[in-house]
Amino acid sequence: xxxxxxxxxxxxxxxxxxxxxxxxxxxxxxxxxxxxxxxxxxxxxxxxxxxxxxxxxxxxxxxxxxxxxxxxxxxxxxxxxxxxxxxxxxxxxxxxxxxxxxxxxxxxxxxxxxxxxxxxxxxxxxxxxxxxxxxxxxxxxxxxxxxxxxxxxxxxxxxxxxxxxxxxxxxxxxxxxxxxxxxxxxxxxxxxxxxxxxxxxxxxxxxxxxxxxxxxxxxxxxxxxxxxxxxxxxxxxxxxxxxxxxxxxxxxxxxxxxxxxxxxxxxxxxxxxxxxxxxxxxxxxxxx
Numbered sequence: 001x002x003x004x005x006x007x008x009x010x011x012x013x014x015x016x017x018x019x020x021x022x023x024x025x026x027x028x029x030x031x032x033x034x035x036x037x038x039x040x041x042x043x044x045x046x047x048x049x050x051x052x053x054x055x056x057x058x059x060x061x062x063x064x065x066x067x068x069x070x071x072x073x074x075x076x077x078x079x080x081x082x083x084x085x086x087x088x089x090x091x092x093x094x095x096x097x098x099x100x101x102x103x104x105x106x107x108x109x110x111x112x113x114x115x116x117x118x119x120x121x122x123x124x125x126x127x128x129x130x131x132x133x134x135x136x137x138x139x140x141x142x143x144x145x146x147x148x149x150x151x152x153x154x155x156x157x158x159x160x161x162x163x164x165x166x167x168x169x170x171x172x173x174x175x176x177x178x179x180x181x182x183x184x185x186x187x188x189x190x191x192x193x194x195x196x197x198x199x200x201x202x203x204x205x206x207x208x209x210x211x212x213x214x215x216x217x218x219x220x221x222x223x224x225x226x227x228x229x230x231x232x233x234x235x236x237x238x239x240x241x242x243x244x245x246x247x248x249x250x251x252x253x254x255x256x257x258x259x260x261x262x263x264x265x266x267x268x269x270x271x272x273x274x275x276x277x278x279x280x281x282x283x284x285x286x287x288x
Contacts, residue, residue: 001056001147001286005139009132010067016129017063018136022144024286025057034062037122038129045133052137053144055240060136064129075114084109151283152233155243158276158283159233162250163226165273169257169266170219176263180213215257222253240287247281 003022010016030049032042049058084106092102107113229246232239254277258270 001144001151003053003056003140003144003147005136005141005143007132007136007139009128011128013067014125014128015063015065015067016132018129018132019061020136020140021059022053022140023057023059025055026285028053028055029057031057031059032062033060035064038062038064038126041126048133048137052141056144060133062129062133064125077112077114080109081106081112084112148287151286155233155280155283156230158280159226159229161276162273163223165269165276166219166222166226168269169215172263172266172269173215173219176261176266177213180262213260213262215260218253218257218260222250222257225250225253240284243284243287244281247277247284250280251277 001022001024003020005020006018008015008017028050030046032045034042034045045060045062049060085102088102088106092098225246229243229250232243232246251274254270254273258267258274261267261270
């Protein structure tokens with residue numbers, strides 16, 4: 001389900017901005033971008049996202065900066081720097097190359113310059129950042145709730161349409177059976193001599209054939225599935241996966257009705273039911 005939340009906090013020394021985006025996904029896929037100084041807090045942030053947003057492709061961006069001139073404590077490993085510099089100079093002389101940039105190259109080698117973290121101060125900064133993170137995630141969740149309300153209304157509309165079409169199928173069913181009976185009788189009259197017809201055998205064959213076309217059980221199950229789907233819509237808990245499974249069951253009943261109907265008028269209604277069901281399946285993918 002799509003969602004968006006952004007918050008910002010500033011005081012005299014710091015500025016914090018958090019942006020959270022959510023896209024549709026069957027699973028939880030989290031991408032976090034935050035300052036390296038807070039890398040050890042990533043698991044804590046992931047746990048918060050998993051608890052609040054549950055599912056979706058989540059992108060979280062955290063920007064943190066110091067206002068004005070900020071003094072960063074660093075330490076230079078002089079011995080390591082000298083070794084790098086001597087090695088580079090020796091290589092430069094061996095190939096007759098100029099050595100103006102050797103200082104810049106040596107100072108950029110790994111572990112020559114180290115940033116000294118102030119753990120106590122960094123923890124205080126994190127305590128300031130955390131509420132901003134929570135608020136941004138909460139705003140994203142509120143955005144998704146609003147979208148969820150619209151999706152729920154749409155799903156209710158589609159379910160009601162299928163229920164109305166189910167009523168039409170029930171009304172067509174006895175007419176369909178009578179048409180099948182008349183068609184069989186008409187074919188017999190056309191191709192079989194009347195005196196050759198075994199009436200008892202004919203009745204048995206008709207009963208067997210019409211039983212194969214019987215859709216009463218499918219109609220009952222379909223109505224039950226629609227009622228249960230409405231119960232799930234009214235639930236306050238995450239039910240997206242259950243809706244997806246139930247939509248598949250509804251599809252099975254509709255397909256069986258279509259295959260058994262053997263009637264043009266009923267087939268037309270079944271096609272309309274399938275159309276509404278496809279709308280439901282499409283919307284369910286957006287729900288958690």
